[in-house]
Amino acid sequence: MSARPNSLAARDGAYHFHGYTNALKNEQEGGFVVTRGDGPFIYTEEGKEYFDGLSGLWCCALGFGPQPRLIEAARRQMEILPYYHTFTQKVATPTVELAEKLVGLAPVPMSKAYFCNSGSEANDTAIKMVWYFNNALGRPQKKKIIARNKAYHGVTIASGSLTGLPAVHADFDLPVPGILRTDCPHHYRFAEPGESEADFATRCAENLEKLILAEGPETIAAMFAEPVQGAGGVIIPPATYWAKVMPILRKYEILLVADEVICGFGRTGNWWGSQTYGMTPDLVTSAKQLSAGQAPIAAILINQPVYETLRDHSNRLGSFAHGLTYSGHPLAAAVALETLRIYEDLDIVARVRALAPHFARGMQAFAGHPLVGEVRQIGLVGAIELVRDKASHASFDSKLAVGPNLVRIAHDHGLIVRPVVDSICFCPPLVSTEQQLDEMFARFGKALEETHAWLRREGQV
Numbered sequence: 002m003s004a005r006p007n008s009l010a011a012r013d014g015a016y017h018f019h020g021y022t023n024a025l026k027n028e029q030e031g032g033f034v035v036t037r038g039d040g041p042f043i044y045t046e047e048g049k050e051y052f053d054g055l056s057g058l059w060c061c062a063l064g065f066g067p068q069p070r071l072i073e074a075a076r077r078q079m080e081i082l083p084y085y086h087t088f089t090q091k092v093a094t095p096t097v098e099l100a101e102k103l104v105g106l107a108p109v110p111m112s113k114a115y116f117c118n119s120g121s122e123a124n125d126t127a128i129k130m131v132w133y134f135n136n137a138l139g140r141p142q143k144k145k146i147i148a149r150n151k152a153y154h155g156v157t158i159a160s161g162s163l164t165g166l167p168a169v170h171a172d173f174d175l176p177v178p179g180i181l182r183t184d185c186p187h188h189y190r191f192a193e194p195g196e197s198e199a200d201f202a203t204r205c206a207e208n209l210e211k212l213i214l215a216e217g218p219e220t221i222a223a224m225f226a227e228p229v230q231g232a233g234g235v236i237i238p239p240a241t242y243w244a245k246v247m248p249i250l251r252k253y254e255i256l257l258v259a260d261e262v263i264c265g266f267g268r269t270g271n272w273w274g275s276q277t278y279g280m281t282p283d284l285v286t287s288a289k290q291l292s293a294g295q296a297p298i299a300a301i302l303i304n305q306p307v308y309e310t311l312r313d314h315s316n317r318l319g320s321f322a323h324g325l326t327y328s329g330h331p332l333a334a335a336v337a338l339e340t341l342r343i344y345e346d347l348d349i350v351a352r353v354r355a356l357a358p359h360f361a362r363g364m365q366a367f368a369g370h371p372l373v374g375e376v377r378q379i380g381l382v383g384a385i386e387l388v389r390d391k392a393s394h395a396s397f398d399s400k401l402a403v404g405p406n407l408v409r410i411a412h413d414h415g416l417i418v419r420p421v422v423d424s425i426c427f428c429p430p431l432v433s434t435e436q437q438l439d440e441m442f443a444r445f446g447k448a449l450e451e452t453h454a455w456l457r458r459e460g461q462v
């Protein structure tokens with residue numbers, strides 16, 4: 002397959018080096034150019050329609066159609082003040098209002114909001130805050146950070162080091178030293194035979210404590226964790242996991258940074274995933290749905306004790322010498338502020354809760370399929386994991402690339418979903434209708450049947 006000469010697709014292949022893309026394939030085939038959107042659907046140059054079952058990159062809570070209120074908010078801000086920064090106490094109006102709004106919405110009492118432009122930057126900045134915090138407290142050795150297998154916290158040098166996916170490290174010389182890795186709380190994949198969810202959660206917590214004791218609690222600063230591990234394959238922790246992990250972190254004075262970059266703003270059926278799972282973070286990182294994916298912005302929420310330490314140390318040193326040209330950019334802040342107002346006007350959490358049972362039924366309808374090992378979902382995010390053997394949970398040979406092949410077939414049927422190995426991830430816009438979700442599942446069902454037929458032909462099932 003190659004793009005028509007001079008098409009946007011061909012020009013993309015000629016001039017554009019993409020992230021998370023096989024560069025040679027893009028050069029040869031051209032890019033997949035999206036020209037417009039409408040609700041959960043996107044359209045290509047050729048006018049072909051796709052249901053984007055991942056809300057872009059887990060971010061477009063309001064879908065892809067024009068949002069008059071966001072257009073107006075952006076236009077108004079560009080007319081009034083297109084740029085101002087946040088260094089040396091300066092700030093633009095919507096940035097102040099957004100900080101106030103976010104502190105008010107926080108999952109646990111929080112003191113301040115700090116702005117970045119992406120989830121990766123927010124997590125990098127949170128690492129720096131945690132290090133600065135411990136230096137301020139005279140604990141220069143308390144610096145290591147715990148993250149979990151299959152975590153996704155970004156791709157920059159530090160946040161990419163927290164990410165627990167080998168592909169993100171390979172040949173980028175990551176991770177940097179000082180990152181500790183603990184269990185991924187995925188019962189279906191990692192439980193011992195016969196181990197209950199509760200016992201598995203206990204074992205994860207015990208392993209975490211063993212790791213802390215082996216390394217020395219006085220050397221560990223923080224644990225970073227997503228409430229639901231999204232890009233690792235939508236991994237939903239056992240119900241008792243956080244109740245068991247939280248006291249261990251508290252016991253050893255290890256800060257919890259909840260990475261709410263996917264879960265924040267309604268995705269799991271609460272404003273925050275931390276609320277869904279009983280996490281009490283010291284810092285929260287957020288991005289993506291903060292602006293419904295329509296402007297690049299991220300926020301860190303910081304609790305009062307951590308903030309006070311950062312504040313007093315900034316006073317000692319003269320300033321908190323960290324900041325980005327576009328931290329709290331007024332255009333992005335205005336769009337984010339209006340996005341949050343739209344969520345409130347839509348009562349987005351109630352809406353997600355009302356739609357979630359329909360989403361769950363649609364997902365679970367595939368549970369009996371011979372290729373499906375596990376169906377897992379919470380709120381409006383989930384995954385369907387394909388296996389070679391349902392009884393033993395045995396996976397397919399990775400060389401078969403079953404998940405990626407299913408996703409390619411789904412693409413031909415006008416559905417965009419994400420494979421994480423053989424787990425197919427779903428994260429539709431929060432404003433999808435029941436009929437639209439039915440359409441998404443109908444397209445997925447066709448792809449699943451064709452994948453099954455292909456595997457039968459290959460003698461794999």
Ligand SMILES: Cc1ncc(COP(=O)(O)O)c(C=O)c1O
Binds near residue numbers: 154231232261
């Ligand atoms: C949980 C989580 N944290 C951080 C990031 C990184 O965000 P960004 O791609 O905006 O740097 C992502 C991106 O998918 C994410 O899912």
